[in-house]
Structures are given as structure tokens and as C-alpha cells.
Amino acid sequence: MEQLFRQRITLVWAGLVLATLLSWQLSSESAFDSTLARALTTFAILGVAMIKVRYVGLDFMEIRHSPRALRIIFDVWMVAVYTELVVLYILG
Amino acid sequence: MVGTSSAPAQDPSAAGSASSTPGIRLPGETGIWVLVIGDMVAFAVFFGVFMHSRGSNVVMFDESRRNLHVGYAVVNTVLLLSSSLFVALAVRAYRAANQRLAPRLIVFAAVCGLGFVANKAIEYHDKFENGITFTTNTFYLFFFTITGIHLFHVIIGLIGLAFVWRNTRRPERAPGNLLVIEVGASFWHMVDLLWIIIFPLLYLLR
Numbered sequence: 001m002e003q004l005f006r007q008r009i010t011l012v013w014a015g016l017v018l019a020t021l022l023s024w025q026l027s028s029e030s031a032f033d034s035t036l037a038r039a040l041t042t043f044a045i046l047g048v049a050m051i052k053v054r055y056v057g058l059d060f061m062e063i064r065h066s067p068r069a070l071r072i073i074f075d076v077w078m079v080a081v082y083t084e085l086v087v088l089y090i091l092g
Numbered sequence: 093m094v095g096t097s098s099a100p101a102q103d104p105s106a107a108g109s110a111s112s113t114p115g116i117r118l119p120g121e122t123g124i125w126v127l128v129i130g131d132m133v134a135f136a137v138f139f140g141v142f143m144h145s146r147g148s149n150v151v152m153f154d155e156s157r158r159n160l161h162v163g164y165a166v167v168n169t170v171l172l173l174s175s176s177l178f179v180a181l182a183v184r185a186y187r188a189a190n191q192r193l194a195p196r197l198i199v200f201a202a203v204c205g206l207g208f209v210a211n212k213a214i215e216y217h218d219k220f221e222n223g224i225t226f227t228t229n230t231f232y233l234f235f236f237t238i239t240g241i242h243l244f245h246v247i248i249g250l251i252g253l254a255f256v257w258r259n260t261r262r263p264e265r266a267p268g269n270l271l272v273i274e275v276g277a278s279f280w281h282m283v284d285l286l287w288i289i290i291f292p293l294l295y296l297l298r
Contacts, residue, residue, distance in 0.1 A: 026296075057285065
């Protein structure tokens, strides 16, 4: 049983939970007095989300060991969504 | 113990699409991945429409966001992340022929999923009690639609986990068992993955 929990994916999970708390911290009321600060925080929070998505995909969904076509599609999706959200945020 | 020495090792290419490169295989089968990618693209469009709409209503969106209780969402994120871990561990336990551990882990995953549903119900109820519904303003239209459609996926995923659980308890090591297990697992991870973006998008961006 312990052997199972010492697997890489358990470590990944711990990292994901920490990243969640980090995002929450980043977004909490602090000295958000400039548009630039808010924008950078947004890019960081979305970036953390994408990193989390990547680990869920590669390790939990086992895309890391999947045929290359799927890995490419997954990477393209992540880049496209991050770009889309950042661009639309800036344009807003 | 992860596996017993008497059980034969599960042939990894017995289920899923094997490729000629050793160690590379598609979990489940192509159909679930078409569904998963298609669903992810659909949500990507929702996310984009949300962000675009936010651009014309920044003040109202931000004001409405402040009424959300981030705590609910953080708990929900940890619940889904944990449920995904349990599912991933269960799949590995099943492959390692651990007959007792795999179904137990699926139950833990399902409990987390049910926790998410309950938490969402409380959150929605709290909003309705305060007179906030999806017609209140554009932000809430997106909030209830995006989280509502996601919630629907969670419920479908839980039904899928019931099938996964049933298959992890089957004593015979037929390739068809692993197929159902991996298909259900992949869908569940997608549900987690989508929430990982929904959470900051709705609750954290200012």
C-alpha cells in the first residue's frame, strides 16, 4: 500500500494542491493598485493553471506515454487556451 | 502489497491501442480521446467567450466575482485533484493485479466526487437564497452555465466511476475490463482538468 502512495503521481498531486494554494494566495487582496500588477497576476494565475493541466494530462491521464499525436494535440490545446485567455484579457 | 507473485503481469497491449514503440500506448481506446479532446475544445470556446464578455464588463464582472466564496472553490479543486489521484492509483493497482485495493480507491475517488457535488449544491443554494441566479447579470450567466455544465460532467463521470468500480472487482483479467476502467478514468481526469481552469477563471481573476 505504501509502495503505491510513494509513486510519482502522489508527488504530482501534492504539487497540484500546493499550486492551487499558491494561485489562491496570488489572487488574494494585496497591493493591487496598478493595471500592470493585476495583469501580471492574471498571467501568473493562468500560467499556474496550465502547468497543473499539463501534469494532470501527462501523469494522471498518462498522455506522457501515449502516442505522439495525442501529446501534440494536448500541448497545442494548452498553448491555444493560454494564448486565447491572455490575449482576450489584454484586449478587454 | 502492490501485487502477488502468482498473478500474471497484465499485458499492457491487451487493451488500448498498442504502438510499435515499447512503453507507448493509448489508454482505453480512441473513442474516449475523441470525446475528451472535443469536450476540451468546447470548453476552450466557453472560456474564450467568457473572457471576451468580461472585457466589456470588467467592473461588473469583478464586483460579481467578489460575491463568490473562493473557499468553496478551493475545497472543490482539492476534492477533484484528490479524486483524480485515487483514480490514477486505482488503475495502477488494477494493472498490478491488486484485487482489493483498486475498487477501494475508486470508492475514495467517488466520495470526493460526491463531495464536490454536495459542495456545489450548497454554493448554488447560498446564491439562490441571496436572490442570485443566472439571470442576475452576465457574469452570473457565465458562472452558472459554465459550472453547471461542468457539474453535469461530474455527474456523468460519477456514473462512469460506478462502471469502473464494478470492473475493478471482476476476478477475471479480461482486456475488456481494463478498457472500461481506463475509459472511465480518462473521462474523470478530464473533469478534473476542466475545473483546474474554471476555478481561477471564475473565482481568482481580477
